[in-house]
Structures are given as C-alpha cells and as structure tokens.
Amino acid sequence: MSTVACPDCAASVPVPGEALVSEILVCRECDSELEVVGVDPPLLARAPEVEEDWGE
Amino acid sequence: MSDVDVVLVASRIRAEERALLEALRGRGVRHHVLDPRELIIEPTQSPIVDGVALIREISLTSARYTARALEATGSVTVNNSSVIEMCGDKALTALAFARHGVATPRTLVTLSEPAAVQACDEIGYPAVIKPVVGSWGRLVARVPDQETATNLLEHRSQLPGPQHRVTCVQDWVDKPGRDIRVLIVGDQPVAAMYRRSEHWRTNAALGAEPAPCRLTPDLAKLATDAARAVGSGVLGVDVVEDNDGRLMALEVNHGTEFRALQSVTDVDLADAIVEHVLGLVE
Numbered sequence: 023m024s025t026v027a028c029p030d031c032a033a034s035v036p037v038p039g040e041a042l043v044s045e046i047l048v049c050r051e052c053d054s055e056l057e058v059v060g061v062d063p064p065l066l067a068r069a070p071e072v073e074e075d076w077g078e
Numbered sequence: 079m080s081d082v083d084v085v086l087v088a089s090r091i092r093a094e095e096r097a098l099l100e101a102l103r104g105r106g107v108r109h110h111v112l113d114p115r116e117l118i119i120e121p122t123q124s125p126i127v128d129g130v131a132l133i134r135e136i137s138l139t140s141a142r143y144t145a146r147a148l149e150a151t152g153s154v155t156v157n158n159s160s161v162i163e164m165c166g167d168k169a170l171t172a173l174a175f176a177r178h179g180v181a182t183p184r185t186l187v188t189l190s191e192p193a194a195v196q197a198c199d200e201i202g203y204p205a206v207i208k209p210v211v212g213s214w215g216r217l218v219a220r221v222p223d224q225e226t227a228t229n230l231l232e233h234r235s236q237l238p239g240p241q242h243r244v245t246c247v248q249d250w251v252d253k254p255g256r257d258i259r260v261l262i263v264g265d266q267p268v269a270a271m272y273r274r275s276e277h278w279r280t281n282a283a284l285g286a287e288p289a290p291c292r293l294t295p296d297l298a299k300l301a302t303d304a305a306r307a308v309g310s311g312v313l314g315v316d317v318v319e320d321n322d323g324r325l326m327a328l329e330v331n332h333g334t335e336f337r338a339l340q341s342v343t344d345v346d347l348a349d350a351i352v353e354h355v356l357g358l359v360e
Contacts, residue, residue: 044088046091046092074211075138078214
C-alpha cells in the first residue's frame with residue numbers, strides 16, 4: 023500500500039498494491055473521485071466528470 | 079493457456095472490469111486493456127488489435143466508434159457496434175422490440191416538444207418521459223399531468239444538442255416496488271435479480287437493493303427475446319412486472335454492470351462472459 027497526495031486537497035490517499043490503471047479511488051478527505059493513471063510509481067489524477075452518454 | 083488474445087476495451091476499470099480481468103487471468107487467457115482515450119484510429123486494413131475485443135467502455139460514443147473501428151479491420155467484438163447502437167438508443171430499442179413482438183409498455187417516440195406533449199396526452203397520465211440516450215435512470219421522469227409534462231418538456235427543449243428533441247414517452251407501469259434485471263450471455267439467460275426500491279425508479283445506480291430472483295420460463299423467454307431483438311451478446315435486460323404479474327421488457331443494456339447481480343447469485347458471471355467470448359473465436 024502506497025500513499026499519494028490528492029490532486030485536489032493534498033491529503034494522503036492510500037493506493038492499494040493491486041490497484042489497476044483506470045480504476046477510481048475516492049479521497050476520504052475531500053470526496054474527490056481520483057483516477058489511477060500510473061501504478062509504478064502510483065499516480066493519481068482527477069477523474070473525468072460523468073458524461074451524458076455514460077452508463078450501462 | 080488459450081490461443082486467443084482478448085482485448086478488454088475500457089477507460090474506467092469498475093468492479094465488473096476487474097472481475098473480467100481476473101476471470102481472464104484465471105483461465106490463462108492472454109489479454110490486455112485498451113483505453114479508447116488513447117486510440118488514434120487511422121482507417122486502414124491492418125488490424126488495430128490482435129484478438130477478440132470485449133467492449134466495456136462506459137461512454138456510448140467511445141464504445142460505438144471503437145467497436146466500429148475494430149470491426150472494420152476484421153476484429154470480433156462483443157458486444158458488436160450494431161448491438162451497442164441499438165441498446166444505446168431507447169427509440170431504436172423500442173422499434174426493435176416492436177419488430178420482434180417483445181412485450182413492452184406502450185412507447186411513443188417524438189422529435190419535437192409539441193409532439194412530445196401530444197404523445198403524453200395520448201399515453202395518458204401518469205406518463206414516463208425518457209431521453210433516448212442515457213443510463214442509470216438519469217433524466218427519466220414520471221409526469222402526473224399535462225401541466226407538468228409541458229413544463230418539463232419545455233425545459234428539455236432548452237438543453238443544447240438536437241438529441242434532446244428526441245423523446246420516448248411511455249406508459250407508466252404501477253410495479254410492485256421492484257423490477258428485474260436478467261443477464262443474458264450469448265443467447266442464454268444466466269442469472270436474474272430483483273431490484274427493490276421505495277422509489278419508482280429501481281436502478282441499482284440509484285440505490286435499489288438487489289435480491290435473488292428465480293429465472294422462470296416466462297422470464298427467461300422474455301429476456302432472451304428482448305436480447306435477440308437487439309442482436310444478442312452480453313446484455314442486461316430490464317423487465318418490469320405490472321400488478322397483475324404480466325412481464326414486460328423495458329430496455330436492454332449493452333455495457334451491463336453486474337456487481338449487484340453477482341452479490342445474489344452463485345453463478346460466476348465474469349467467467350460465464352469470458353467463456354462466451356472465447357467460444358466466439360476458438
């Protein structure tokens with residue numbers, strides 16, 4: 023388990039060892055949705071906003 | 079080790095995609111993830127990917143174009159672009175249901191605000207207004223009377239984009255606090271669940287609670303017929319019962335989420351999907 027600074031509030035966000043690129047994590051401090059954009063080393067970015075054509 | 083390569087097309091890895099990747103690993107299938115956001119499509123005859131593509135892209139637009147591009151260069155896709163387009167547009171789904179005689183609530187499709195108001199009057203109140211594109215119950219509204227319908231449709235007409243002029247107006251079904259989701263894989267119903275909610279919209283994304291549901295012959299037939307109407311594949315069919323117990327198909331989902339269903343069934347859903355995908359090319 024690594025920690026990465028939240029791109030929004032700078033709080034430490036735990037990134038599980040089994041995290042995959044394109045998975046979404048949520049910052050416990052600010053509730054921001056964060057996308058895993060790298061795993062070695064772990065990198066987080068703000069997740070894209072939900073679009074109108076997203077879904078099932 | 080399978081000889082087939084599977085390309086999982088997704089820009090977001092949800093619980094479903096993670097389960098599918100684990101199922102691929104468990105079967106020893108070579109695989110990788112293709113993120114459509116990174117794709118630069120050059121129309122050519124060279125294959126874009128080598129293997130069968132399992133389209134799990136969350137964006138309808140990206141899913142359609144990616145599937146089309148892959149098919150144009152000879153790849154097998156699941157679901158294919160035609161199925162994605164049919165399921166991604168509720169008006170096209172309604173037309174497919176009618177063509178194949180699938181039981182569904184009465185649905186009228188309109189292309190303008192005045193016609194949509196007229197369609198609500200024709201259906202009677204309460205009526206359900208649905209945008210043709212959208213998921214998770216977003217912007218689906220039950221209108222109790224003409225005044226509410228007129229107001230809501232006036233608001234819709236101000237939204238940017240011509241797509242918002244296309245509206246499905248549907249009979250409201252007084253259902254018993256639940257609807258049913260059936261997972262179809264290939265041509266086979268694999269599992270079903272009730273989705274219970276206090277709200278009339280019983281989408282899992284809106285917090286409906288899953289509960290086990292027996293796949294009765296009638297339910298299995300309706301769901302299979304609905305899936306066949308749009309072209310079959312890996313599909314989530316939504317079914318509603320009225321208070322007389324009559325079953326009707328509401329819609330078919332091409333990028334079906336199945337984590338809630340998995341929580342109430344012993345069937346390994348991800349593995350069933352992977353088995354189907356491999357069976358298409360082996």
